[in-house]
Amino acid sequence: MSGTFNDTYRQVFPRWLDYKSASLLGLLHIAEIKKNILTVNPSYNESEENWIKNKTIFTAVDLLGEALFIKNYSSKKALEAAKYILSHQNDSLFFLKEIAKHYIEDEKSLNNICTNKENYFERKQVHRLRQLVHEYTLNPIAWSDLSLFHAILGNHKKSREAMLVATKLGKGNRFILRSAARCFLHIGEPDVSLDLLKRSDLCGFDPWINSAEIAIADKIERKSYCISSAKNLLKDNNLSPFSKSELAACLGTIEFKNGSNKKGKLYFKEALLDPSENALAQIQWILSRANILNNPDLSNTIPASYEAQARYHFRNENFSESISAAEKWACFQQFSSMPIILASYITSVCLDDDNKNISLIKESLPIHQKNHTILNNLSFSLIRTGKLDEAKQILDCIVQDVSDDNEKNVITATQGLYFYRIGEIQTGLENYQKAIRGFEKIKDYRSAAIASYYWAIEEKRIQSKNAAERIADAKKRLKNNNVFELQKKVNLVLGP
Amino acid sequence: MRPAECLQGVDLPGNWHVVSILTKPNTSTGGKFSVGYKAVNDKGQTAYLKALDFSSAFQSPDPARALQQLTTAFNFERDLLLKCKGRRFKRIVTPLADGSVNINGSYGPLNNVMYIIFELADGDIRSQIAQWHSFDLAWALRSLHHSAIGLQQLHTLGIAHQDIKPSNILVFPIEGSKVADLGRASSIHCESEVDSFPIPGDAGYAPPEQWYSWKISNDFSPRYLYDFYLLGSLVFFFFLGCSATQAIETNLLKAHNKQFDQTDFLHDLPYIQSAFIESLEALKTSASKLAGNSADEIVMIVKQLCEPDPRRRGDPKVLRSRRPQHDLQSYISRFDRIAFLAEKRMTRQ
Numbered sequence: 001m002s003g004t005f006n007d008t009y010r011q012v013f014p015r016w017l018d019y020k021s022a023s024l025l026g027l028l029h030i031a032e033i034k035k036n037i038l039t040v041n042p043s044y045n046e047s048e049e050n051w052i053k054n055k056t057i058f059t060a061v062d063l064l065g066e067a068l069f070i071k072n073y074s075s076k077k078a079l080e081a082a083k084y085i086l087s088h089q090n091d092s093l094f095f096l097k098e099i100a101k102h103y104i105e106d107e108k109s110l111n112n113i114c115t116n117k118e119n120y121f122e123r124k125q126v127h128r129l130r131q132l133v134h135e136y137t138l139n140p141i142a143w144s145d146l147s148l149f150h151a152i153l154g155n156h157k158k159s160r161e162a163m164l165v166a167t168k169l170g171k172g173n174r175f176i177l178r179s180a181a182r183c184f185l186h187i188g189e190p191d192v193s194l195d196l197l198k199r200s201d202l203c204g205f206d207p208w209i210n211s212a213e214i215a216i217a218d219k220i221e222r223k224s225y226c227i228s229s230a231k232n233l234l235k236d237n238n239l240s241p242f243s244k245s246e247l248a249a250c251l252g253t254i255e256f257k258n259g260s261n262k263k264g265k266l267y268f269k270e271a272l273l274d275p276s277e278n279a280l281a282q283i284q285w286i287l288s289r290a291n292i293l294n295n296p297d298l299s300n301t302i303p304a305s306y307e308a309q310a311r312y313h314f315r316n317e318n319f320s321e322s323i324s325a326a327e328k329w330a331c332f333q334q335f336s337s338m339p340i341i342l343a344s345y346i347t348s349v350c351l352d353d354d355n356k357n358i359s360l361i362k363e364s365l366p367i368h369q370k371n372h373t374i375l376n377n378l379s380f381s382l383i384r385t386g387k388l389d390e391a392k393q394i395l396d397c398i399v400q401d402v403s404d405d406n407e408k409n410v411i412t413a414t415q416g417l418y419f420y421r422i423g424e425i426q427t428g429l430e431n432y433q434k435a436i437r438g439f440e441k442i443k444d445y446r447s448a449a450i451a452s453y454y455w456a457i458e459e460k461r462i463q464s465k466n467a468a469e470r471i472a473d474a475k476k477r478l479k480n481n482n483v484f485e486l487q488k489k490v491n492l493v494l495g496p
Numbered sequence: 497m498r499p500a501e502c503l504q505g506v507d508l509p510g511n512w513h514v515v516s517i518l519t520k521p522n523t524s525t526g527g528k529f530s531v532g533y534k535a536v537n538d539k540g541q542t543a544y545l546k547a548l549d550f551s552s553a554f555q556s557p558d559p560a561r562a563l564q565q566l567t568t569a570f571n572f573e574r575d576l577l578l579k580c581k582g583r584r585f586k587r588i589v590t591p592l593a594d595g596s597v598n599i600n601g602s603y604g605p606l607n608n609v610m611y612i613i614f615e616l617a618d619g620d621i622r623s624q625i626a627q628w629h630s631f632d633l634a635w636a637l638r639s640l641h642h643s644a645i646g647l648q649q650l651h652t653l654g655i656a657h658q659d660i661k662p663s664n665i666l667v668f669p670i671e672g673s674k675v676a677d678l679g680r681a682s683s684i685h686c687e688s689e690v691d692s693f694p695i696p697g698d699a700g701y702a703p704p705e706q707w708y709s710w711k712i713s714n715d716f717s718p719r720y721l722y723d724f725y726l727l728g729s730l731v732f733f734f735f736l737g738c739s740a741t742q743a744i745e746t747n748l749l750k751a752h753n754k755q756f757d758q759t760d761f762l763h764d765l766p767y768i769q770s771a772f773i774e775s776l777e778a779l780k781t782s783a784s785k786l787a788g789n790s791a792d793e794i795v796m797i798v799k800q801l802c803e804p805d806p807r808r809r810g811d812p813k814v815l816r817s818r819r820p821q822h823d824l825q826s827y828i829s830r831f832d833r834i835a836f837l838a839e840k841r842m843t844r845q
Contacts, residue, residue, distance in 0.1 A: 019770060023752045028767070030757045043699050057737065058622050058662070065700035065742035068749060071756075095736040095778045099746045107753050132773070138808065141770045170766045202763075 001417070001435075001454045002357075002380045003373045003410035003447070004345040005338045009257070010285040011215040012250040012278055014208070016182035016335065018148055019141045019175060024113060025303055027276065028175050031207055031243035044070055048077050060084045061096055064103055078103065110303030113332075125149050133162075140170030144179045151335040154367035156187045172201055174208055181212045186335060190220045204229040207239060211247040218254055227251075234270065241273035249279040256286060265292045272296055277305040284311035306332050310342060317484065319350045330364070337371040340364050344377040349450070350485045354381035372398050372407045380414050383421055391418060406447070409438035413451040420458040428458065449477035453486055456494055471495065499606045500531040500549035502599045510593045511538040512613060514545060529566060535613055543592055544617070548610040565689060569679065570610065572688045576678045577612070579653055587646035589614055589666055589676035617666035617674075621733075624667050631786045634842045636734040637794075637835035639665065639673040643730060644831050646675030647723050648824040654684030656719035659697030660726035662733050684716045697722075701729055701739045704768045704804045710761035712806045720822030721806045727827070728801030731794060732775070735782040740802045743778065747771035768804045790834045797830055 015027075022028055044066040051063040060081035067078035082100035085093065129146040136142060143166035150159035163183045170176035177200050181193040197203055197213040203226060204210065210226040210233060217224035230247055233239060252267030268286060271279045272293070280302050287293060288311065295312075302308070306329035313322035323343045330339035340361070347357040361369065361378045368374050375398045382391035395415060402408050416431030432455040439448035456474035459467040471494045478486055503514045518532040529552055533545040548570055556562035574594060581590040594612040601607055618624070621639055643665050650657055657664075659680035666676045680696045682688060694709040695702045703725035705711065711718045729740040736743060748756050748771040758764060776799055783791035803809040811826045 020751065023767075026753075026755065028752065029755060030759050047700070056626070058626075061738050061742065062700055065739060065745070068742065068745045069699050071749070071754070073754065093737055095743065095782065096738055098778070099738060099742060102746050102750050102754075107755070110753075136769070136773050138805075139769050139773060140766045142773070172762050173766045174763070176766060 001410060001413040001447075001451050002345050002348040002377045003341070003407070005341045005373065006406055007285070007288075008444075010282060011218050011253055012211055012246045012282045013185060013215050013219070014178035014182045014212040014246075015278055015333065016148055016151070016179055016186065017332075018145045021113065021304075021332075022175055022179075024108065024110060025277070026242065027178075027208070029240075029243070031239045033238060033240045044072070048075075051077055051081055055084060057085065057088065057093070057096070061099070064099055068099070068103065073103065113304050123153070126153065133165075138169055140166040140173065140176050143169065144176055147183055148179065148335070151183065151186060152365065152367065154370065159183060160187055160189075167196060171196070171199075174202060174206055177202065177209055178212055181216060185216060185219070190216050194220070194222060198225055205233075207233045207243050207247040211250045214247070214254070215250050218250075218257075234267075241270070242276060245271045245273070245275040245279035246282075249275070249282040253282060253286065256290070256292075261290065261292055268293055275302060277302050277308060280305050281307035281311060284308045284315070288315050304332055307339070310339065314342070314346065314485075317350075317488070319346050319485075322346055323351075334365060335367065337368050337374060340368045341371070341373050341377070344374060346485075348377060348381050348384075354384045357381040358385065372402050372404075373410065376407070376411050376414050380417065383414070383418050388418065388421060405438065405442050406444060409435045409442075409444075409447065409451070412438065413454065416451075417454060417458065420462065425462065425464075429455075432458075445477070446481045446483060449474070449481045449483050450486065452477050453483075453490070453494075460494060498531070498549050498551045499599060499601060499609050500547040500551070502601060503531070503533055503545070503547050503597070503609060503611070506597055506599065508535070508545075508593075508597055508611070508613075509595055512543070512545075512593060513537070518544070534616065541592075542616045544614045546612045546614065548612075550610075551606050568689060572683075572686070573678050573681070574612065575686075576653075576655055576681055576683060579655075580649070580678075583649070583653065585646070585649040586671065587642050587649055587674050589617070589674045614676075615668060617668050617676075619667055620663045620676075621665045621667060621673065621730075622662045625734075633787055633790070634835060634838035637790070637831060637838050639667070640727070640730060640734070641828065641831035641835045642673035643675060644727055644824055644828045646673075647727060648828060650675065650678075650681070651720055651723070651822060651824065654716070656682050656716070656723055657726070658682060658690070658719060658722050659701075660723060660730065661698055661701045661739070662730065665730065682716070682719050697726070699741075701726060701741050703741070703802075703806070704744065704765075705761055705806050708758060708761035708764070717820070717822060718806060721809050724801045724809050724822065724824070725806075727824075728798045731798045732779060732802070735779055735786060735794070740772075740775065740798075743775035744768060744771045744804070747774040765805055772802065772804050787838075790837065793830065793834055797827060801827065 047059070047063040047066045051059045063078050063081045067075050072078065082103040085096050085100040126146065126149045129142055129149060132142045133139065133146055143162050147159045147162035147166060150162060163180050166176050167180045177197060180196050184190065184193040193216050194213065197209055197216070200209060202209040203213055210230045213226045214224045214230060230251060234244055234248055248267045248271035252264040252271060255264035255267060268283055271283060275283065280296065283293065283296060287295065306325050309325035310322050310329050313325060323346050326339045326343040330343070333339065344357050344361055347353050347360060358378060358381050361374055375394050379391040379394045395411065395418065399411055402411060412431050413435035416428045416435060419428030419431060432451060435451045436448045439445065439451060452474040456470040459470040474494065475490055478490055501517065504517055506514045508514065512535050515534045515536055518534055529549050531547045531549055533547060535543045535545040537543070550563060550566055553559050553562035553566050577591050580588045592613045592615060596608050596610045598608050643660065647657060647660065657675060657678065659677060660675065664675065664677045665673050667673055680690055682691050682696065690696045695706045703722055706722065712721065725740065732738060732740045732743055748767060751771060776795060779798060780791065780795050783794050787794055800811055801809070808815065810821050814823050814826060815821060
């Protein structure tokens with residue numbers, strides 16, 4: 001069977017992004033609500049006077065510099081100065097032209113942000129960053145970005161080392177702290193993440209740091225030191241709703257987990273005021289568990305909300321849209337296997353497009369091609385397209401390394417399919433039985449229903465005498481466990 | 497007409513004669529409170545006369561306070577200049593004479609106009625560059641060398657200039673570049689009103705720590721480090737046409753999609769450093785075109801002088817030694833060496 005990731009619980013862990021993406025998404029903005037008061041600066045007026053009196057490159061640059069310093073993007077005179085600089089043909093003014101262009105240009109559109117696959121696939125990025133940290137050793141941002149790209153290439157050790165340097169240089173900075181927290185969580189050291197966050201001066205004051213601390217403490221079932229300060233932060237009207245969204249979603253999830261749906265709903269409502277993409281993804285996850293909120297508007301207004309869109313479309317059975325969103329999510333969080341797993345699951349299970357699934361996995365980053373679930377999904381599609389030898393090789397490789405119960409059961413079910421296809425019916429049957437019992441043991445009844453569906457297909461294909469019984473069992477399980485993605489086609493595949 | 501505008505044709509003590517009024521330097525700080533003249537002495541020496549205009553204080557809502565501020569600032573600057581003159585510093589624009597003159601008119605006590613006479617410069621480095629047909633590397637590096645000496649001379653007297661910018665580096669026909677305008681300077685020996693300003697100089701040139709009113713320590717040493725940054729900023733001006741602050745600010749706002757808001761200096765420092773690195777990359781591109789073999793050395797000097805973290809600003813060798821962090825000597829030598837090499841290359845051509 002094709003497997004998916006363990007989605008029984010989700011928390012609002014901080015995203016691990018490169019500096020450019022994090023800053024463009026506004027994750028590094030101040031938490032306080034911005035007061036749009038233009039600073040009165042006497043030297044700005046003087047520069048404006050000088051520009052009016054004497055229009056030269058120098059007075060134009062001075063005026064632009066002053067306008068940028070006080071972030072006055074609406075000054076007609078400064079705009080005039082910017083156009084004056086741009087009108088010059090001299091190549092040596094390239095940087096002044098950059099300043100002028102920056103002044104004139106509108107804010108960048110954030111639609112389709114971080115969906116550029118090419119940038120990340122190339123090892124050039126790591127090479128460039130290594131050169132950068134060599135030249136500017138004390139820049140924590142370059143170290144943090146280097147750590148991320150090492151993680152994308154699957155070099156956990158190097159990623160860890162680079163992030164340790166970044167935290168030593170920038171432990172008081174939100175971007176570094178959140179990146180480090182996600183990095184250590186990713187490489188299986190959540191204690192280090194928690195320790196870093198707890199020791200930070202920002203813990204208790206910055207909602208972004210608080211949400212990270214609470215989410216990670218929740219994940220490893222530790223006591224969070226930030227819960228009480230988090231509640232105060234949420235009450236603080238000086239903080240922007242955007243800065244509080246992840247914290248509210250995080251607390252909402254904890255309340256939901258503890259059975260206080262009513263309290264949880266209030267937190268999620270707060271998170272919805274101006275959500276970050278991560279908070280929105282959390283809301284989509286909670287909606288797949290309980291109908292405690294109205295479905296939020298997902299009309300692409302939240303930049304980079306690819307995970308939220310993938311989840312939303314999957315739940316609403318818009319499978320093609322969900323795959324497209326998952327592909328963008330994969331570019332956005334390249335080190336994460338979850339989007340590839342989701343896309344692969346939908347392609348093979350919901351759309352029955354095994355050839356597309358094979359190419360999707362083979363085109364994914366090398367790091368994902370080491371993931372057991374992804375490799376299992378590849379073997380599943382290879383078996384169904386008749387490439388049995390290749391599938392067998394992959395299954396033999398992964399079966400030795402798997403320790404996770406869920407993954408073991410998924411692989412056992414795929415092995416069952418393999419044995420059915422090579423004609424060893426009894427071994428196939430035993431494998432499917434073992435997989436279903438395994439799923440039931442860990443109370444994953446949904447996966448047990450999916451395994452029984454594929455088992456029934458095989459029984460029907462070989463026209464076994466037990467086929468009818470298997471089909472009835474599969475239909476019952478799919479219905480009882482709300483496997484919505486298969487319910488529509490179950491009668492088509494297995495018969496009425 | 498203001499009293500300070502009535503000096504044309506007046507004879508002054510020391511055989512100076514005021515010839516004509518000059519247009520005000522367009523970017524000089526405090527220029528609103530002074531009027532410039534061309535003056536000559538009996539030996540034919542031409543000079544620049546700066547006449548102080550105290551009448552503007554009476555336009556202020558609190559004339560007494562404004563007058564006090566003007567006179568204190570004038571006296572402070574004059575005292576600093578006289579100290580420099582006493583030490584015969586060649587890289588500081590020092591006064592040739594100063595005093596007051598009574599003019600005919602009905603301005604009451606304001607009839608007595610205070611003035612200072614300086615050597616007449618060819619212009620500032622901006623006006624020099626404006627005349628260039630192609631980039632003159634040797635001249636630019638020599639000007640930086642002279643500016644570094646000027647700053648070092650001020651520092652030895654316990655004075656931090658705090659307003660080094662292209663319009664405050666004056667160019668003289670024979671002597672080369674000199675540091676001018678001590679109107680925003682601070683002295684370790686006596687307090688001035690400027691000491692309380694979060695940004696004593698021009699905001700468009702201010703080092704990042706001044707944006708946050710952050711200080712490495714409460715003593716005088718951070719002020720010397722402002723001068724380091726401002727000296728490095730002059731290199732930005734020569735090679736990119738803007739100040740280090742303008743370059744950093746642009747890259748910072750570009751990275752944050754025009755939405756960067758300050759929080760705390762130490763928190764924001766990584767962002768500023770990142771923007772600084774981008775600025776250095778642009779500088780490197782320009783310097784490699786204009787300075788050839790010296791480009792790496794120039795970029796390295798700027799990297800050290802303009803380091804956004806004042807705790808690490810300056811020559812790493814000095815930082816590791818027991819010498820004071822604000823010792824400019826190594827930069828004077830380095831600028832001298834690369835200027836010499838550029839001059840040598842130029843003469844060969």
